[in-house]
Amino acid sequence: MPGQAAELVFDEATKRYEGRDGAAVERLSLTVAAGEICVLVGPSGGGKTTALRLVNRLIELTSGDIRIDGTSVREQNLVQLRRGIGYVIQQVGLFPHMTIEANIGTVPRLYGRPRSWIHTRSQELLDLVGLDQSYATRYPAQLSGGERQRVGLARALAGNPPLMLMDEPFGAIDPIVRARLQDEFLRLQKEVRKTVVFVTHDIDEAIKIGDRIAILRTGGHLAQFDTPRAILEKPADDFVAAFVGRDRALKALALHTLAELELGPPADGPRIPRTSTVRDALALAIEKHAQVLAVTDGDAVVGSVTRDALLS
Amino acid sequence: MIVAGGPVIPNFGTGSSCEVNNGWFCTDWVRQHWGDTLQPALFQHIELAAIAIGIGFVIAFALALVGFRFRLVDPPIGIVSDFLYTIPSLALFQILVPFTGISLLTVEIALVSYTLLILYRNMIEGLRAVPEEVVDAARGSGFTRAQTFRRVELPLALPAILTGLRVATVSTISIATIAPFVIAKGLGQPIYAALSQDIFKTEIFTAGGMVIALALVADGLLVLLQRSLTPWVRA
């Protein structure tokens, strides 16, 4: 079975549909470094799902190329290619007639792994995605939406693929559970270090999840490809600025933590840990009508920060 | 015509007084004629129905594979099977007689025709109802087309297919009662005979009850099969 993480290169990747004006994806070129999360974000009709499905060839390229660790997807056997790529979709697509364990074991079974191996692996993966091991014998219909998506993630990871494709995986889940799944996904990614291509239409999710964000505009043109911070602070054009939103300055605050700021001497005020984001600190200052916050590290107050300092 | 004929003075043989008077239900007649009439008729009936359902299932499955893969041929297959279904059973028997004669073949062709619509429709609809995202996930996980069909689409269509099998089985058992209009086989035979003998009640009730019971038992067995084969449905 495949190994750790792969580099993914889109090289002028283009998809056109016959009889339809314009391309779905137009000469998309970008490189996702091994172990990074690249978020494709954009309005509907921006071709982000199409771009994703070009990678595992559920949609075939019209021209250009996509390479995984230097090997073109066009040159690989279709079935082998897909088995080596984890695939997670919004509707999850669990097999309703199989138990959770059998669902998770889908790809290992295709590789001919023995039953005992699959059993151990699925127990491990249930642990990893935060589900009790007793879920193994249940059927998908017995799980909640959030639990199903966790199983979907476990299924995609089961073959230990170097590359994961995730198409709005948390799109159908309520905001509270979604935030928790996002956090857990980031924790999980620290452990498994896969290369991930993640599609969403939610810019806040993109900023939270992505190491890099690719913003696609209608017709599949790449508008900007950069780190979340660069996109918020220096949007390439009006389209990106509008898509990111008028509150992009506020969103950018969420990318900095207090640890990055120059703190004043310890002072009295509402307490906040130094690992918090500037955005959270500002929210606390407004809520408590405080001009100064006490910044803590563990139990000790290590400094202070004024509301004006937060705003600059 | 049966009712118009028959002897002027009813003669129900030399049996008990119940039989002579054509009582509502004579248990002694049933006991006497179980071995020579009722049991053979029951076995023949099961045979008639089983052959028809077996062949009908194979044909319908082959048609469903084609109709599922090539959407273009689905409407014609549907129209032809619906056309066959519309022909009154008794008429279909008689229309076939000039071709296949007074034979078991005639009866089976007719019975198979009636299973096709039900089985085909259920198979196709079951296969079509497999959620798109499940097929997408299967293909994305690296299932070949054949693996997707065998491991995902077919098992998920199983509840619908088995429901079709239940309906087809029950209606075949029911329609097979008409077989004696062509050949003297099945539980329709004692009924037909009793109608000719000035409506011998016991025989009609017994044989009629047996057909209904057979249909219900077959249906019950198929429900058990359905439950054991598709445990995820109740999950």
Place this chain on the structure above:
Amino acid sequence: MKTFINAFRFMADNPHLLLTKTGEHLELSGAALGIALVLALPIGLWLGHLHRGLFVAASVSNVGRALPSLVLIAFGLTILGVGFWNNTAALVVLAIPPILTNAYFAIDTVDRDAVEAARGMGMTGRQVLLQVELPLGLPFVLAGIRIAAIFVIATATIAAVAGGGGLGQIIVNQASYGLSGVVAASLWVSALAFLAAFILSVIRRAASPRPVPLP
């Protein structure tokens, strides 16, 4: 092939006989279908509207399918004696399950959001049924009536063994009419069933909010 040529010759030679028998056939089938509609349709629609009686609807259809037409005719003959009404009764029993079950599921499965919206706008239960549920479920209701019509026309043929009259009388009486007569009547009654099925398909299509493929 010769039999078929003779069958058509029989039709040409005996138009009056066939038309008379067709008339009897339609009278019997029509009476049975009409009574079954009056009995089963309101019950099916109302149960579907209440989303109650799933067990009744499902059992009626199961038991209905398990009742062989010959057995029904024979039971009717045994219990009610010879005549038009015993056959009508048997045919009514046969026609009720598909009508009732389809009517039930037609209404039961109508989009709940549409029903909810109608209620929210202040429609009474009766108005919801007649103005929202019935129009939306009508194609499925008509599909049940179509099946019932096919059953009834087919079984009315068998009713000839119980003095039912109709085209079945020719089919079961090869002694009088010969094989060509039997085949002629068989083709004739098949055509009659097609015609009825076709008419009901056309009505169903016309009643569908979206085009539904013909059969």
